[in-house]
Amino acid sequence: MKKISRRSFLTVCGAAAAAAALTACGGSASSTASSTAASEAAGESVELIVFAAASLTETLNAIAQDYSAENPGVTFRFNFDSSGTLKTQIQEGADCDLFLSAGQKQMNQLDITASADVNTDGLDFVDPSTRVDLLENKVTLTVPEGNPKGIESFDQLAELLDVSRQAVSKWESGAADPSTSNLLALAKLYGVSATELLSGTET
Numbered sequence: 001m002k003k004i005s006r007r008s009f010l011t012v013c014g015a016a017a018a019a020a021a022l023t024a025c026g027g028s029a030s031s032t033a034s035s036t037a038a039s040e041a042a043g044e045s046v047e048l049i050v051f052a053a054a055s056l057t058e059t060l061n062a063i064a065q066d067y068s069a070e071n072p073g074v075t076f077r078f079n080f081d082s083s084g085t086l087k088t089q090i091q092e093g094a095d096c097d098l099f100l101s102a103g104q105k106q107m108n109q110l111d112i113t114a115s116a117d118v119n120t121d122g123l124d125f126v127d128p129s130t131r132v133d134l135l136e137n138k139v140t141l142t143v144p145e146g147n148p149k150g151i152e153s154f155d156q157l158a159e160l161l162d163v164s165r166q167a168v169s170k171w172e173s174g175a176a177d178p179s180t181s182n183l184l185a186l187a188k189l190y191g192v193s194a195t196e197l198l199s200g201t202e203t
Contacts (some may be wrong), residue, residue, distance in 0.1 A: 051079045051086045053102035139172040
């Protein structure tokens with residue numbers, strides 16, 4: 001199997017459009033895409049190394065399965081982890097063809113065209129011509145079936161928990177985690193155990 005490894009060439013794309021982006025690789029002018037197309041034309045097997053945020057695991061595995069079914073010569077080797085961990089691995093020299101970051105920060109830290117305030121080390125691991133920002137995250141307010149407490153907004157949630165809206169915003173963004181007392185209050189408010197709240201499953 002011919003492995004394509006380009007430490008200095010990474011592409012960013014989002015999960016929902018990943019299928020289209022990967023499909024488009026055959027006609028791309030990028031070095032990795034050109035190598036892929038040439039190898040496919042020569043009847044050689046190609047392995048693409050994809051570093052992706054852990055939240056994309058299910059989606060990308062499904063996309064890879066569908067893509068490989070239509071293109072038997074192409075296989076994918078995934079490395080799923082936090083965007084920060086993946087960025088560090090790339091910076092330390094890990095082989096990677098495609099980088100799908102959940103955040104702009106980690107991608108910018110690898111992009112020489114990004115602000116020096118962000119890319120403080122002057123790293124140059126991204127081909128800017130291949131970088132595509134496709135998606136954005138939106139926080140969704142989830143309530144129990146039937147919404148028995150009538151919670152309609154994050155402001156209302158903050159009020160019911162007797163915490164500031166700023167505190168809830170930090171929970172939303174991942175900048176901070178609820179304290180144990182707040183977790184217990186959330187569990188009580190939602191009518192579930194703390195274990196169920198943390199796992200996202202019913203026990």
